[in-house]
Amino acid sequence: MTFKAGDKPKTFATAKALEKLTEPGRYRDVGDPAVTGLYLQVTNATNRSWVLRYQFQKRPRAMGLGSYPLIGLAAARARAREILGDLKQHKIDPLEARKTEQAAEREARAKAQTFRQAAERYYERKAPEWKTDAQRREFKSTMARYAFPVIGDKDVAAVDTQDMLAILQPIWTAKPTVANLLRMRLEGVLSMAKVAGLRAGDNPAIWRGHLSELLPSQGVLAKRGVIKREHHAAIPYLKLPPFVMALREQESVTARALEYIILTACRLREGLEAQWTEIDLDARLWTIPATRHKTGARTGKPHVIPLSDAAMALLQSMPREGAFVFPGRIAGQPLSERPIGKLGKRLAPDIKITTHGFRSAFRTWQDEMTDFRESLGEMALAHAVGDKTERAYRRGTAIDKRRELMAAWAEFCGGFFRGDPNAKIIAPSARESHDESRGTVVAFKAPGRK
Numbered sequence: 001m002t003f004k005a006g007d008k009p010k011t012f013a014t015a016k017a018l019e020k021l022t023e024p025g026r027y028r029d030v031g032d033p034a035v036t037g038l039y040l041q042v043t044n045a046t047n048r049s050w051v052l053r054y055q056f057q058k059r060p061r062a063m064g065l066g067s068y069p070l071i072g073l074a075a076a077r078a079r080a081r082e083i084l085g086d087l088k089q090h091k092i093d094p095l096e097a098r099k100t101e102q103a104a105e106r107e108a109r110a111k112a113q114t115f116r117q118a119a120e121r122y123y124e125r126k127a128p129e130w131k132t133d134a135q136r137r138e139f140k141s142t143m144a145r146y147a148f149p150v151i152g153d154k155d156v157a158a159v160d161t162q163d164m165l166a167i168l169q170p171i172w173t174a175k176p177t178v179a180n181l182l183r184m185r186l187e188g189v190l191s192m193a194k195v196a197g198l199r200a201g202d203n204p205a206i207w208r209g210h211l212s213e214l215l216p217s218q219g220v221l222a223k224r225g226v227i228k229r230e231h232h233a234a235i236p237y238l239k240l241p242p243f244v245m246a247l248r249e250q251e252s253v254t255a256r257a258l259e260y261i262i263l264t265a266c267r268l269r270e271g272l273e274a275q276w277t278e279i280d281l282d283a284r285l286w287t288i289p290a291t292r293h294k295t296g297a298r299t300g301k302p303h304v305i306p307l308s309d310a311a312m313a314l315l316q317s318m319p320r321e322g323a324f325v326f327p328g329r330i331a332g333q334p335l336s337e338r339p340i341g342k343l344g345k346r347l348a349p350d351i352k353i354t355t356h357g358f359r360s361a362f363r364t365w366q367d368e369m370t371d372f373r374e375s376l377g378e379m380a381l382a383h384a385v386g387d388k389t390e391r392a393y394r395r396g397t398a399i400d401k402r403r404e405l406m407a408a409w410a411e412f413c414g415g416f417f418r419g420d421p422n423a424k425i426i427a428p429s430a431r432e433s434h435d436e437s438r439g440t441v442v443a444f445k446a447p448g449r450k
Contacts, residue, residue, distance in 0.1 A: 013031035014031055018040065021040060021048070022045040024043060025042055035084070038051075049064060050065035050066055050071060061095055063095050113193070115151045115189070121196075122189045127139070134292075137269070143185070156189075157199040168182065168211075190205050237412075246347045256317070262358045263311045265409070272335050274286065279307075279315060285307065306406050359381055362380070377405070379398060380402055380405060
């Protein structure tokens with residue numbers, strides 16, 4: 001900013017006088033002896049701004065301080081005093097210092113990332129190390145549902161403890177498992193952001209010595225009964241046959257997927273994401289890779305499920321039009337979870353149904369209506385059987401025995417039982433006598449087989 005030589009400015013000394021300065025020109029402030037070189041530059045009545053004139057290394061300089069009346073007289077004088085004081089003390093040109101600050105701010109803005117971007121970067125780096133698709137899905141879903149609405153668009157450098165509390169407190173006792181996993185994921189994202197130079201200071205998501213002082217221990221809350229561990233709602237197993245019958249009247253991919261999930265006692269995503277390459281129709285086996293089932297993340301082993309006649313018939317009825325047995329509406333993608341829930345609610349509006357609840361119904365049915373060994377049911381559900389030492393010696397998968405179990409389950413689901421619905425189904429290897437007309441339900445339990 002320059003002034004014409006010989007252009008002598010008018011003066012003012014008070015805020016009241018300042019308000020009346022509307023004619024074009026420059027006006028020098030003479031009301032504060034500690035401030036020299038402060039001017040009001042008037043272009044017109046609506047365009048007025050502050051200018052500070054000073055000398056640096058015997059060169060005249062002019063520095064803008066902002067517009068008037070947005071910046072009033074008192075604020076302009078205070079800013080001028082600050083600049084002149086720094087000039088006298090540090091011998092640094094204020095204009096050059098401002099340029100340096102602005103360059104640093106531009107660099108910081110270019111380097112800055114939102115928490116959402118930092119989380120995506122963390123996912124890209126870490127997801128390949130996770131063993132299952134479920135882990136990758138859960139990271140995305142918990143971030144999208146709980147973290148991003150609160151801090152997704154916030155600079156990751158500015159995320160603090162209050163943000164962590166805003167995210168975690170609403171679910172800390174209501175959904176303790178989700179909350180604890182989410183906290184660890186938040187800690188991981190913020191830790192990587194610090195290493196990448198995107199933030200400084202302590203990690204606000206760390207538990208020990210930090211959030212542990214602000215959030216109650218979930219273990220203590222569980223002992224006091226504050227946290228109630230809710231189990232998945234399970235359909236009463238005796239109501240399952242009519243439910244399956246109603247399901248078979250539905251001609252949709254969704255109905256076939258839900259029926260398959262029930263018949264195989266698999267987890268929801270395992271069934272929805274079933275691929276033809278995993279199924280051996282000749283051997284009547286479905287092999288779920290370790291990367292696609294929950295226990296596989298720990299054991300590294302696939303889960304092999306023997307397929308009953310009903311499951312085989314269902315598979316053979318499905319067209320092979322892609323990689324997935326149960327394709328969704330989007331090409332190349334499996335069926336989503338939402339239609340499954342809607343279908344279950346429509347067919348059984350009076351029963352709270354979850355797909356995991358069918359697995360619970362399977363185990364209850366096995367316990368109360370069959371004589372198959374408990375360990376077979378646990379293996380059928382891909383649960384760990386026995387302690388670590390016992391599992392080390394357990395090498396077999398009991399496919400043949402589990403095939404009998406799954407066949408009995410399929411017959412029960414299909415309503416193929418007779419007589420007393422509370423009668424026991426005897427494992428074929430334990431039968432001493434049975435009804436040949438149906439071959440699956442008898443009115444006694446073989447001794448010593450539980």
